[in-house]
Amino acid sequence: DSGVTQTPKHLITATGQRVTLRCSPRSGDLSVYWYQQSLDQGLQFLIQYYNGEERAKGNILERFSAQQFPDLHSELNLSSLELGDSALYFCASSTTGIGEQYFGPGTRLTVT
Amino acid sequence: AQSVTQLDSQVPVFEEAPVELRCNYSSSVSVYLFWYVQYPNQGLQLLLKYLSGSTLVKGINGFEAEFNKSQTSFHLRKPSVHISDTAEYFCAVSSDGSSNTGKLIFGQGTTLQVKP
Numbered sequence: 001d002s003g004v005t006q007t008p009k010h011l012i013t014a015t016g017q018r019v020t021l022r023c024s025p026r027s028g029d030l031s032v033y034w035y036q037q038s039l040d041q042g043l044q045f046l047i048q049y050y051n052g053e054e055r056a057k058g059n060i061l062e063r064f065s066a067q068q069f070p071d072l073h074s075e076l077n078l079s080s081l082e083l084g085d086s087a088l089y090f091c092a093s094s095t096t097g098i099g100e101q102y103f104g105p106g107t108r109l110t111v112t
Numbered sequence: 113a114q115s116v117t118q119l120d121s122q123v124p125v126f127e128e129a130p131v132e133l134r135c136n137y138s139s140s141v142s143v144y145l146f147w148y149v150q151y152p153n154q155g156l157q158l159l160l161k162y163l164s165g166s167t168l169v170k171g172i173n174g175f176e177a178e179f180n181k182s183q184t185s186f187h188l189r190k191p192s193v194h195i196s197d198t199a200e201y202f203c204a205v206s207s208d209g210s211s212n213t214g215k216l217i218f219g220q221g222t223t224l225q226v227k228p
Contacts, residue, residue, distance in 0.1 A: 002157070004155075031214060033214070033215060042218060042219075042220045043202060043218040043221070045215045045216060045217065048214070048215055050213075055213050056213040056215050090155055094214055096214065097213065098163065098206055098214050099144045099146055099161070099204065099214050099216050100214075102158075103148075103155035103156040103157070104155050105154060105155045
């Protein structure tokens with residue numbers, strides 16, 4: 001158990017819809033990272049938050065957004081969903097900021 | 113920009129045999145290097161890391177990796193694998209540049225299939 005929790009575990013929704021994925025980092029970790037894992041793109045960094053502020057942005061679509069709340073949990077919002085958004089979305093947390101990260105179990109999103 | 117190449121998409125090996133999973137990286141700045149493992153239907157778990165110092169690093173479950181700066185490689189090895197090592201292995205880098213945020217750039221992954 002990494003100490004990082006993600007909900008829901010599975011999500012099935014239709015094209016055009018909007019979903020919210022939730023992540024609670026390990027106790028004491030200020031940084032939260034979001035990654036997308038798909039068969040064609042592999043593991044891609046989406047976005048990072050540090051203590052409530054956006055710190056780095058990767059290959060994140062404009063239809064996607066995230067935020068980190070005062071209690072340090074984070075949410076990833078995906079809107080106008082397309083079939084190609086079907087993937088595993090991982091959240092990770094860290095204290096060191098050098099790449100040593102603790103990953104949650106992921107949310108599997110299926111867009112039909 | 114950084115990139116990571118894992119040279120083998122699948123590595124089949126018999127139980128108790130040695131294994132090497134190959135990883136090469138490209139970066140214009142110094143990097144930190146990592147291997148993560150993903151067991152079926154689970155999240156990623158840190159196997160080992162190279163930050164600085166000795167180029168041979170040891171990780172969990174008997175794995176080790178060697179950092180070779182001249183060849184820009186970070187190959188993962190285990191002298192004797194077990195069935196339970198069957199998983200997907202990811203090599204990753206994060207930048208040591210001034211804007212380092214710790215974000216990870218991953219390779220495409222190598223599936224290690226251990227056969228009895």
